[in-house]
Amino acid sequence: MVGKNRYFLYLVILNMLTNVIIFVPKYLIQYRFDGLILSMLLATVIGIGLMYLDTIVYARFPGQGLPEILDLGLNKPLKIFVLVGFSFFWFIAGLISLLGYIDILHRIINPELSKVWLLVAFLVVLGFVIQLPTRKVMYLLEIILLLNVPFIGFVFIKALTSDYLNWDSIFEVVTHAATVPKLNPVAIASYVFSGYANIIVFNRLLKEKIKSINFVIIFFVSLLTLFTSVFIPIGMHGSDGVQEYIYPWIMTADSLRLPYSPVERVVFLFLMLYINITLISVSVHWHVAFELMKGVYKSKKSKTNNRLLMAFFFGLSILAVLRFDFMHPELISMYWLIARFFVEIIAIIGFFFFLRRKI
Amino acid sequence: MSHYRKLLGVLFILLLLPTTLSGCGFKDIDKRIFVVSVGVDPAKNSDKKFLVTLKLAIPNVQEVSNEFLIIAEEGDTIAEAVRIMKAKVDKELDFSHAKLIVYNEKILKPEIEKNLYYWFIRRRDFQEMSWVAIGKPSAQEVLKLKPKSERLPSNSLFLILGKDGSESAYVIAEFLFDFKKRFSEKGLDPLLPIIEVKKNIFEIDKVGLLDKKGLKLQLSPKETMILNFFVNEEPKTALKIENGEQSFVIDIQGVKTNYKLMTDSLKQPYIKVDIKLQGRIEEALFDVSNKNLRQYEKMANTFTKKQVRDVLVKLQKSKVDPLGFGLRYRSRHFEKDDWETWERLYPEIKFKVNADVQIKDTGLVE
Numbered sequence: 001m002v003g004k005n006r007y008f009l010y011l012v013i014l015n016m017l018t019n020v021i022i023f024v025p026k027y028l029i030q031y032r033f034d035g036l037i038l039s040m041l042l043a044t045v046i047g048i049g050l051m052y053l054d055t056i057v058y059a060r061f062p063g064q065g066l067p068e069i070l071d072l073g074l075n076k077p078l079k080i081f082v083l084v085g086f087s088f089f090w091f092i093a094g095l096i097s098l099l100g101y102i103d104i105l106h107r108i109i110n111p112e113l114s115k116v117w118l119l120v121a122f123l124v125v126l127g128f129v130i131q132l133p134t135r136k137v138m139y140l141l142e143i144i145l146l147l148n149v150p151f152i153g154f155v156f157i158k159a160l161t162s163d164y165l166n167w168d169s170i171f172e173v174v175t176h177a178a179t180v181p182k183l184n185p186v187a188i189a190s191y192v193f194s195g196y197a198n199i200i201v202f203n204r205l206l207k208e209k210i211k212s213i214n215f216v217i218i219f220f221v222s223l224l225t226l227f228t229s230v231f232i233p234i235g236m237h238g239s240d241g242v243q244e245y246i247y248p249w250i251m252t253a254d255s256l257r258l259p260y261s262p263v264e265r266v267v268f269l270f271l272m273l274y275i276n277i278t279l280i281s282v283s284v285h286w287h288v289a290f291e292l293m294k295g296v297y298k299s300k301k302s303k304t305n306n307r308l309l310m311a312f313f314f315g316l317s318i319l320a321v322l323r324f325d326f327m328h329p330e331l332i333s334m335y336w337l338i339a340r341f342f343v344e345i346i347a348i349i350g351f352f353f354f355l356r357r358k359i
Numbered sequence: 360m361s362h363y364r365k366l367l368g369v370l371f372i373l374l375l376l377p378t379t380l381s382g383c384g385f386k387d388i389d390k391r392i393f394v395v396s397v398g399v400d401p402a403k404n405s406d407k408k409f410l411v412t413l414k415l416a417i418p419n420v421q422e423v424s425n426e427f428l429i430i431a432e433e434g435d436t437i438a439e440a441v442r443i444m445k446a447k448v449d450k451e452l453d454f455s456h457a458k459l460i461v462y463n464e465k466i467l468k469p470e471i472e473k474n475l476y477y478w479f480i481r482r483r484d485f486q487e488m489s490w491v492a493i494g495k496p497s498a499q500e501v502l503k504l505k506p507k508s509e510r511l512p513s514n515s516l517f518l519i520l521g522k523d524g525s526e527s528a529y530v531i532a533e534f535l536f537d538f539k540k541r542f543s544e545k546g547l548d549p550l551l552p553i554i555e556v557k558k559n560i561f562e563i564d565k566v567g568l569l570d571k572k573g574l575k576l577q578l579s580p581k582e583t584m585i586l587n588f589f590v591n592e593e594p595k596t597a598l599k600i601e602n603g604e605q606s607f608v609i610d611i612q613g614v615k616t617n618y619k620l621m622t623d624s625l626k627q628p629y630i631k632v633d634i635k636l637q638g639r640i641e642e643a644l645f646d647v648s649n650k651n652l653r654q655y656e657k658m659a660n661t662f663t664k665k666q667v668r669d670v671l672v673k674l675q676k677s678k679v680d681p682l683g684f685g686l687r688y689r690s691r692h693f694e695k696d697d698w699e700t701w702e703r704l705y706p707e708i709k710f711k712v713n714a715d716v717q718i719k720d721t722g723l724v725e
Contacts, residue, residue: 166547
């Protein structure tokens, strides 16, 4: 908690907040009568376990990111393969939250504005942020979290104390707790914890060992996030009907009323807060992707290479937004969420054995 | 060279592509007209199924500005009728301020078509917290009424249903999202307030109860108030204790209700209902005295007990469950077939009502 340890906490909390946008509640709700609760508990154990392993590995290299660590001694083709592979993965991670949020804005705020223009508006900001030094990205993350989390907390509390939150619906789901956990919900729920993975670049800022009190905090906060983000929509929209909504949380925010505030509909407050959260989440992911790619080419200061890389990122995302109109963004994100789980496990185990032996 | 030109051409097309997608873009507020309420009636003059009515607010800077425009169109679906209505007004119809949806009673009997409420949820511009109500004699009549005390179109209904203005225990408001939830949730049935047009005022003191299909039962104002003790624990009301010449009225200040299902390992399952009322005597047909408060409380208890029981039995007889007894049963039982068990139990279950009326004093007069 003290000192620079809080940077680690921010990275983890960021993912807990974005889970609402990238369909995690929606998929978990599908399994509400089918092993949801045990899956979530299992995901908590696995998520925190992986997080702990990963911090042990990186604690051996204080102040160094993956590109710097690999520079110490790994043959070049393998290094390039690892860096490009991870970079691509982080890029997709950012892209999926970006496209998910653009879809929400497009549907709810202004369906007449094309998605491409919405994306371009985001890209202008992102292009500026992801090139910043790692330290400054972290400062931005800290500021945005401090400004937004209290309001997001307010929306959550408002929902939790709503008269229309039916606790019987929630308990009805709890009575189905004794069903065997399934792989898919475990994989999806573990997304909430995977913010720690950004440590592969942000370890540059972590000079001290992460104290175990952080894991205790993360354990409780994550359980709370996971359970509220699934059970509040169930309580508001019923255990039998909630799965009909594509965006359970947008519907829940729209079901809250602030009669004495300037804007009566909470959904607009909610969307405004999540513009910031999505923006910084994508910035963090793409910053990691960007820095990893930068580790591939030698001349770190090469401006042409950086520009080419940015053009590649932006071109790919524009292409994606054009193509995704014809597919289901929510399905893609489900496959990605599940794939991410396995890649994460393999990567952490790889790090754990490999980074110890080599250096 | 030609390669570059091709590349440039592709880039140029890519840049132009978004402009073709953007359609009409953002419309200014002076080119929009705001729908404040929507009514659905059965069609009268054609073989179409429904008559959809929209109430449009006319912006106007006078002191009393509840001017409005009513447009109506018949159609087999709401969407169809609304599209035709778009051609009737000069501005873009904007539904983002439509806060009231009124159904004609006949629409809900014997069965409401699902699309009639899904349409509002499916569309992005309707608020999830629009109010839903039954309109009598018709939805259109409710929309057409212009009460004297109203300042903005439809605002008087928003104030009543939102309890921002008048607070009445006879009004049970229902939001769109909750209405939809109650249709899908097994063991919790929908209920809608009934808005009646009486000459120049609205009368909202009854509630219509639905099962998963349509309107089953309408409660009288008094029964509505008792139901509201359970739904909202709404205290701001007066309860008349009828006892011949010994009748008196309690001004209720606090309500607490609770129920517990006693169904396990019992020959005769029952629902234990506790109702706790607090208040003071406001009016009496006889001389009341602070000394005899206990005696009045006893009278009030027996009376309330019977009233509450009658309402609950009435719900049970009509096979509706707006209070969610069934959901409570499901949420406390772990078996897979708990809902089937409850369906068997509910028609025969007994109610044991405990009333606890606390009368603080007889008001300012001894």
